[in-house]
Amino acid sequence: MSQAAPISPDWIAVDWGTSNLRAFAMDAGGTVLGEATSDKGMSSLAPNEFEPVLRALIADWTVPNPCTVIACGMVGSRQGWQEAPYRGVPCSAKSDAPVRVSNVGDDLHVWLISGIKQPDPADVMRGEETQIAGFLALNPDWDGVLCLPGTHCKWVHVSAGEIVSFRTFMTGELFDAISTGTVLRHSLNGTDMDESAFLNAASETLSRPEKFTTNLFSLRAADLLNGQSAATARAKLSGALIGMELAAAKPYWLGQNVALIGSSTLCTLYQQALAQQGVDATLSDAASVTRAGLCATYKALTGKS
C-alpha cells in the first residue's frame, strides 16, 4: 500500500442532506484538497449522532485546532443536528450569518446555514439557498430566475442580490412515487427515455395540465393494448410532470433570464422543454455551486475575501 500525502485542510465544507453526507477538505482559497462521503444522511441520525459521524468521516485529515466546519442542507432542520431557523423572503441571497452548533467539542467550530421560508404561498427551502449564494458568488450582479431541478424543484426569483420569491414543485418525488408505487411500475421499467415523446408530452401538458391524471393511466393502457415501450412511457411521464411544472411556473420563466442548477441529465430535460417555449436557459453543476456557496459563507465568517 502506497503512502498517500496527508490531507491538511484549512477548513471543512459539508453538504449534509436527507440521505447523504459529503465533506470537502478545503484550503483557505477555496481549493478542494480531498473529499469524503457517507450514506449517513440526516434522516438516519439522532441529534447526538451527528458529531461522531462527522468526526469519523474526517478522521484521516489533519485539521487545524479549532477547525471551522460549514454545513448546509437538512442537517440544519428541526430533525437535524440543531435547527438553523429559516430566514424569510425577501432576503439577501448571501448566506453570511450561519448558526453555530452548541455542545460540540472545542476543537470543532460547526456552523449551519439557515434555510429560507416564504409565508404565502407557504414554501421552504434548505440547501438550495447555498447553491443560490454560490451561483451569485460565481456570477456577481446576476439578475433573473434560477431553476433548481431535483426531488423538490425550486424556481427562484433573484433581483439585486435578493431572493424575492420562490416556489417548490414536487416533480422529482412524484416521478419516483408514480414510477415505483403505482400500476405504472409495470410499464416504466428501465432508464431509457425517448426524447421526442418527452418534448411532446411536455408541450401537451403545458397546454392541457388538467389531463395529467388521465394521461397517466393511458401510459398503462397503451402498454397493455399496443405494447408501448418503457422508454416512451418514461419520457411521457417525465414530460407530463415537467410540462405541468412549466405551466404553473410560467410567471417565473416567461421573458426571463433563466439559469438551471442541478444534475446535467435532469437539467438538460428542463433546458429542452424550456427551449421549446423559446427560453434559452444556461446550465450550472449543483456540486460546484454548492461548494462556491459554502466558500462564500466561510469568507464572510472569517473576513477573508
Add this chain to the structure above:
Amino acid sequence: MSQAAPISPDWIAVDWGTSNLRAFAMDAGGTVLGEATSDKGMSSLAPNEFEPVLRALIADWTVPNPCTVIACGMVGSRQGWQEAPYRGVPCSAKSDAPVRVSNVGDDLHVWLISGIKQPDPADVMRGEETQIAGFLALNPDWDGVLCLPGTHCKWVHVSAGEIVSFRTFMTGELFDAISTGTVLRHSLNGTDMDESAFLNAASETLSRPEKFTTNLFSLRAADLLNGQSAATARAKLSGALIGMELAAAKPYWLGQNVALIGSSTLCTLYQQALAQQGVDATLSDAASVTRAGLCATYKALTGKS
C-alpha cells in the same frame, strides 16, 4: 357451536380483483344465500392456483353438479386465471358473452366476464363493465354518464344501452402513492378530512389545475411553518386530485345526467365536488351493482329472465 343451516346455492357469483376475492352463494332468482371472502387476489396467484383457491373458498357450500360460476375483475386479465379478451367501444353495456375457463374439473363451469378497451385515447377497464351492466339492469333505459370512483376512477358515457366512450383517472392510486410514498406522509397522517378545505381545493384546482405539483409542496410547507392540521392537508390533497379529475372530465359531466357508483365515503366527496359545479349526481353502492351485473350475465347465460 350451533349448527348453521347448509347453504345450497344454484350458482356462484365471484368478484375477483387484484388483491381480494369475494364469492356469493346465489339462488336462481338472484338472492344472496351466503358470502365468502379471501385476500387471495389475482396478483398473488399463479394461473394454476385459481381453481384450488376457489374450491377451498366455497367448500362449505352444497353446490349443484355441474355448478355455474360467473366471475368478474382482474381474474380475467392476462396475468389472471385465463385471459378474457377485451371488447372494444362502442359496445353493448351488457356482459352477456363471458369466456369459459378451460382445464377446470367437470363439476365447475367457470365463466369470466371480459373487460372493455378503447383504442384512442388508449384506455381499459376490467371489473367496472360488470358494475355498469348491473346498474343498467337495475335502471333500465338509463342514459347519461357513470362515474366509478376508486383506485382508477372511470367516467363512462352510456347511451341507448351502449358504452360509447370512457376515461380512467389515477386519482385514488395517486392519493395513496403521494400520501405514503413522499415527504407529505409526515403531514397527512390519520383519516380525518376537513370538508370546507376539500371543497376549496377541488374548486381551486378545477380552475388552476397546473398548480397541482406546487400546491402539493405547500401542504408540507404549511405544516412546517404554520402547523397546518393533517385533516386539512388530507382534504386539500383529496380536493386537488378530484378537482384535477373534474377539470379533465368536464366534457363528461357538464350538463349531463350523472350517477356515481362506489363506496359511499368516496362517492360523497365526488357528489359534493360536483354539486359545487351545479351537477346533482345520484349514488349507488358498488357491491350491489356488481352482484346485479353478475346476475344479469347468469340470466343471459342460462336463458332465465
